[in-house]
Amino acid sequence: xxxxxxxxxxxxxxxxxxxxxxxxxxxxxxxxxxxxxxxxxxxxxxxxxxxxxxxxxxxxxxxxxxxxxxxxxxxxxxxxxxxxxxxxxxxxxxxxxxxxxxxxxxxxxxxxxxxxxxxxxxxxxxxxxxxxxxxxxxxxxxxxxxxxxxxxxxxxxxxxxxxxxxxxxxxxxxxxxxxxxxxxxxxxxxxxxxxxxxxxxxxxxxxxxxxxxxxxxxxxxxxxxxxxxxxxxxxxxxxxxxxxxxxxxxxxxxxx
Amino acid sequence: xxxxxxxxxxxxxxxxxxxxxxxxxxxxxxxxxxxxxxxxxxxxxxxxxxxxxxxxxxxxxxxxxxxxxxxxxxxxxxxxxxxxxxxxxxxxxxxxxxxxxxxxxxxxxxxxxxxxxxxxxxxxxxxxxxxxxxxxxxxxxxxxxxxxxxxxxxxxxxxxxxxxxxxxxxxxxxxxxxxxxxxxxxxxxxxxxxxxxxxxxxxxxxxxxxxxxxxxxxxxxxxxxxxxxxxxxxxxxxxxxxxxxxxxxxxxxxxxxxxxxxxxxxxxxxxxxxxxxxxxxxxxxxxxxxxxxxxxxxxxxxxxxxxxxxxxxxxxxxxxxxxxxxxxxxxxxxxxxxxxxxxxxxxxxxxxxxxxxxxxxxxxxxxxxxxxxxxxxxxxxxxxxxxxxxxxxxxxxxxxxxxxxxxxxxxxxx
Ligand SMILES: Cc1ncc(COP(=O)(O)O)c(C=O)c1O
Numbered sequence: 246x247x248x249x250x251x252x253x254x255x256x257x258x259x260x261x262x263x264x265x266x267x268x269x270x271x272x273x274x275x276x277x278x279x280x281x282x283x284x285x286x287x288x289x290x291x292x293x294x295x296x297x298x299x300x301x302x303x304x305x306x307x308x309x310x311x312x313x314x315x316x317x318x319x320x321x322x323x324x325x326x327x328x329x330x331x332x333x334x335x336x337x338x339x340x341x342x343x344x345x346x347x348x349x350x351x352x353x354x355x356x357x358x359x360x361x362x363x364x365x366x367x368x369x370x371x372x373x374x375x376x377x378x379x380x381x382x383x384x385x386x387x388x389x390x391x392x393x394x395x396x397x398x399x400x401x402x403x404x405x406x407x408x409x410x411x412x413x414x415x416x417x418x419x420x421x422x423x424x425x426x427x428x429x430x431x432x433x434x435x436x437x438x439x440x441x442x443x444x445x446x447x448x449x450x451x452x453x454x455x456x457x458x459x460x461x462x463x464x465x466x467x468x469x470x471x472x473x474x475x476x477x478x479x480x481x482x483x484x485x486x487x488x489x490x491x492x493x494x495x496x497x498x499x500x501x
Numbered sequence: 502x503x504x505x506x507x508x509x510x511x512x513x514x515x516x517x518x519x520x521x522x523x524x525x526x527x528x529x530x531x532x533x534x535x536x537x538x539x540x541x542x543x544x545x546x547x548x549x550x551x552x553x554x555x556x557x558x559x560x561x562x563x564x565x566x567x568x569x570x571x572x573x574x575x576x577x578x579x580x581x582x583x584x585x586x587x588x589x590x591x592x593x594x595x596x597x598x599x600x601x602x603x604x605x606x607x608x609x610x611x612x613x614x615x616x617x618x619x620x621x622x623x624x625x626x627x628x629x630x631x632x633x634x635x636x637x638x639x640x641x642x643x644x645x646x647x648x649x650x651x652x653x654x655x656x657x658x659x660x661x662x663x664x665x666x667x668x669x670x671x672x673x674x675x676x677x678x679x680x681x682x683x684x685x686x687x688x689x690x691x692x693x694x695x696x697x698x699x700x701x702x703x704x705x706x707x708x709x710x711x712x713x714x715x716x717x718x719x720x721x722x723x724x725x726x727x728x729x730x731x732x733x734x735x736x737x738x739x740x741x742x743x744x745x746x747x748x749x750x751x752x753x754x755x756x757x758x759x760x761x762x763x764x765x766x767x768x769x770x771x772x773x774x775x776x777x778x779x780x781x782x783x784x785x786x787x788x789x790x791x792x793x794x795x796x797x798x799x800x801x802x803x804x805x806x807x808x809x810x811x812x813x814x815x816x817x818x819x820x821x822x823x824x825x826x827x828x829x830x831x832x833x834x835x836x837x838x839x840x841x842x843x844x845x846x847x848x849x850x851x852x853x854x855x856x857x858x859x860x861x862x863x864x865x866x867x868x869x870x871x872x873x874x875x876x877x878x879x880x881x882x883x884x885x886x887x888x889x890x891x892x893x894x895x896x897x898x899x900x901x902x903x904x905x906x907x908x909x910x911x912x913x914x915x
Contacts, residue, residue, distance in 0.1 A: 292677065292811040293797065295686040296532040296693065302676060314809035340530055340796040345810030367530045367796065392534040394696060399536065417534055418694040 248333040248361050248386060248409040250283055250447050254460060255469030256499055257410075257449050258282040258492075259337065261304035261477055262321055263290055263313030269485045271321050275328060276493035277476075281500060283469065284333030284410075284449075285325065286364065289318045291339040296366050298421030300474040304481065315342040315351070319358040326359025335362040335388060335409070352379040362386030362409040370402045377406060391437055393417050393429035404440030411441055412471065415452045415463075421474050423453035426462040434466050460499045472499065521710025524836060526829035529709040530796045535689075538696045543711040545616045550718070555615070559608055566640070567597040567607065569722065573730035573890075579860045583880035586740060586887035590863070591727045591755060593894050600866060600895030601723060601751045602633040606702055608719035610637035613700035620644045620695065623702040624688040626653055626681035626747065627821035627868060628660025629895055630704030635669035637702075645669040648688045651679040653820045660899050678814045681747075681824045685798050705748025706828035709799030713828050720754025727890060728758050735888060741766035741879070744892035745871040746842065747783075747821045749828030751894035756840060766841065769831060770875045772817030773844035779805065783815040785827045786835050786842040794832070797825060802832040818847035818903065819867035821895075845874035851907050853877055854897060866895035867903065 249255075258277040262270045274285045290308035294301060315338065322334055336355050343351045343365060355363060363385055368376060370389060380387045386409030391400055394417060404411055413434050416427035430450050437448055450463045451471025463470040476492055483491045520543075521527050529539060549555040563569040571592045580588045593601040606623075613621055621643050625631030631647040638645035647669050654661050654673055664671050677683040685708075692701045706716040731739055742759060744752035746769040756767045774782030779791040785803040786792055791813055795804035805813040805825040817823040834840035845853070850867055853874035858864050865873055869892070876891045883889065897904065905911055 293682065293686055295689045295798065296534075298690075306676075309811055316809075341804065341806065341812070342810035344795050344801075345793075345806065345808070366532060367799070369529060369531065369533060369536055372528055372530060390533040392532075392536075394534050394537045396537055399533075403533075414534060417696060419690050 248284055250469045253468065254464035254500070255283045255447070255449065256281055256460070256496060257284040257286060257451070257469050257471040258476060258496060259286040259288055259451070259471060259473035261288040261290055261301055261308055262318040263308035263311055264304040264477070264480060265307070265485045265488070266311065267313065267317055267321055269488055271324050272489040273480065273492045274325055276489035277496050278329050278332045280493040280497040282496050284335055286335045286337040286471070287318050287322055289315050289336065289338035289342055291342060294339065296419055298419045298474060300422070300478045300481070301420050304477045315346055319354050322355070322360050323358040334360045335364055336360050337364045338366070340365050340367045348376055348379050352383045352385060356383035356385055360385065362388050364388040364390070364412060366390070370399070370406045373406060388412055390414055391433060393433045397436060400437050401440045404437060404444065404446060407446060410447045410449045410469065411437060413437060413448050413450045413467065415450050415454065418452065420452055422455040422478065426454065426459050430463070431466045457499050457501050521714065523713070523830045523833035526800070526802050526832040527710060527713055528801050529799065530801065531709045531799045532693055534693050535696060535709070538692070539709055539711070546612060546711055546715050549612050549615055555611065559611060562607055563604065563722065567603050568595060570726045571595050573727055573734065575734070576861050579857065580880070582860055583877060585880040585883035585885065586889045588876055588880060589731065589739070589888060589890045590893045591723060591890060593723060593751065593892060594863070594865065594869065594896035598629070598633050598636050599898065600629040600633070601720060601754060602630040602704060603636065604722055604754070605704065605716050605719040605750060606630065606633035606637045609702040609715070610634070610641055610643070613643065613702065614641050616700065618698060618700035620646070620699045621702055622646045622648070622688050622691050622699055623704060624648045624681065624684035625704060626684065626823060627819065627866065628653065628657040628664065628899060629821065629866070631669070631671070632660050632663045632667070634702050634704070635664040635667035638669065639667045646691070647671045648674050648684040648691070650681060650684050651675045653680055653684070656903060657820050657899055658902065680815070680820065682798070682812065689798065705750040706753050706830060707748040707798065707800060707826065713800065713830055716750050717753045717757060717830060720750050721757045723751065723754040723892065724756060724758035727755055731888065731890060737888070738762050738765050739890040740883065740887040741768055742890045742892070743768045743770060743872045743876050743879070745770045745822060745868045745894060746827060746831060747824055747868060749831045751892050753828060753830055755892040756834070760839065767834070767839065768875060769840055769842045770871045771842060771844040772819060772822035772871060773846040773849070774816040775847055779807065780814045781816050782844065783817045783823050783825070784844040785825070787844065800829045802826050802829040803835070818850060818907070819871065821866070821868040822871060843875060845871040849874040854904065855908055863893070864897040865893055866897045867900045869894045870897070
């Protein structure tokens with residue numbers, strides 16, 4: 246179950262776990278996988294999502310209010326792994342819930358649940374020494390963000406610390422939908438390639454990717470597209486019983 | 502989950518020795534987009550700090566524009582009434598704009614100007630940092646956007662008017678608990694989005710490196726002056742120094758130059774709020790009440806949180822102390838026991854406000870009143886030869902609405 250993007254462009258689907266509820270998140274993730282998503286990013290809801298725009302903030306707030314915890318998200322991961330042995334599975338979290346569980350405990354639990362990788366929004370490479378050691382000890386892929394503002398020296402460190410893929414942020418800003426894929430994105434990926442290519446690590450582009458046209462644009466220069474706020478926004482306005490089918494159709498249409 | 506599990510944030514001794522670390526605390530835990538900006542800031546600050554011309558201009562403005570040095574005042578009547586130590590007040594309330602916050606806002610504003618940034622953003626709780634930032638922006642002709650929680654805009658409305666009068670745009674933050682923490686989240690989102698041309702003047706000794714060090718250094722002037730003043734006035738150092746602790750900037754500012762004076766007790770006072778249950782206070786160092794080490798808004802420090810690592814709601818009658826985390830240097834001083842941390846309740850702070858007003862004719866900010874409350878508790882147990890120094894971090898005009906209601910000033914019963 247290594248993370249792979251065999252069919253280009255790869256599709257990474259971000260979901261805020263527990264919105265509208267954990268069972269629906271699981272069904273939505275299964276529908277996304279069955280309709281072509283290569284990797285599911287299970288977002289751990291957090292009370293203070295400072296890198297997120299209004300859509301994911303609201304989803305997070307709803308899930309936190311329902312009492313969804315990191316341990317619940319790992320349980321969803323376990324169920325997804327059991328149901329779809331070959332899918333890519335990434336736990337996506339702010340740092341504090343992980344620190345609260347303990348880095349060692351968390352990495353062991355994520356591996357036991359069957360996750361392939363972890364992305365911590367507010368963990369940067371310079372601070373990651375022991376995090377990386379625990380990840381490695383548990384056979385998990387640490388995925389780091391790369392930003393248009395990151396100078397080449399940082400991109401090098403990010404590419405060298407990451408496994409699975411590097412998540413390139415398409416523009417300077419927080420998560421949320423946008424009209425066009427920013428010019429920042431292709432330049433960033435071009436700079437990043439110099440460091441990922443020797444290691445054979447793919448690059449996924451995210452932030453603001455919300456339709457088939459965006460995915461086509463990303464496919465021109467990157468290996469995969471991350472769809473986040475667009476899915477979370479669709480889930481927000483769809484009846485829970487209909488959300489899995491709606492998300493499945495949406496994902497199926499992204500490579501059209 | 503036990504406290505020890507929470508201390509498992511991976512910090513090796515090599516990391517702990519790095520710049521921006523206070524023991525295991527501090528660091529830089531931010532979205533990648535901000536890292537280059539923090540590095541640029543770190544370098545620009547180091548260059549400014551090493552430049553005598555920067556310090557000369559800062560000192561000149563602190564003196565002629567802000568009114569430094571602030572007096573160290575012997576509160577004779579209050580000392581006599583309490584029957585113990587001599588109580589001295591470091592009068593940051595007399596500073597331009599009415600609180601210590603201008604020491605830092607001015608320093609960072611000069612740094613922003615030096616870096617060529619013309620757009621300034623800041624968060625504010627009590628509104629004092631917002632007013633100080635708006636003031637500095639007016640002085641330097643810079644654009645100013647202040648983020649403030651909806652709840653704080655309501656309870657510190659006078660400061661909202663002051664900021665607007667000074668030409669700042671005040672943006673209302675209606676997410677989360679609608680207080681300081683949420684204002685910082687929103688300011689950080691703005692910074693992530695506009696990082697290329699925007700300078701974020703963080704208002705306390707919080708956040709990612711280099712902020713806690715830089716803000717402390719800009720506030721150090723409080724303790725530097727106070728140490729010289731007490732030596733001049735009393736010929737000896739104080740027995741104890743008492744300061745309120747929100748993010749921790751006025752406290753670290755007065756503590757810092759006394760850290761090496763091992764016989765001087767350093768006492769930080771947190772907001773005890775209305776009770777000990779999580780959500781009813783902002784006493785981060787009360788472990789039994791939910792304060793354990795964690796990461797919030799860029800730094801590793803004590804954080805009020807639930808068992809799953811969600812940040813807890815807080816409560817205090819004072820908007821400036823109503824925050825779930827605390828500056829990382831205080832976390833280190835707490836663990837090393839160099840400083841002691843205690844709390845004063847809403848009721849104690851309100852009582853201290855009227856006590857100081859009536860015995861000394863000084864109206865403290867509700868934040869500062871927490872420090873006064875602690876001094877009032879301590880004084881009767883001390884000897885007449887002891888000296889208590891209290892940092893009076895700000896004046897209370899901004900709180901008149903709350904005071905009128907809580908102390909029933911409309912009914913003239915007090
Ligand atoms: C007068 C006054 N004192 C204290 C504080 C608390 O901040 P800090 O702990 O950073 O000094 C504030 C914050 O708004 C304030 O206005």
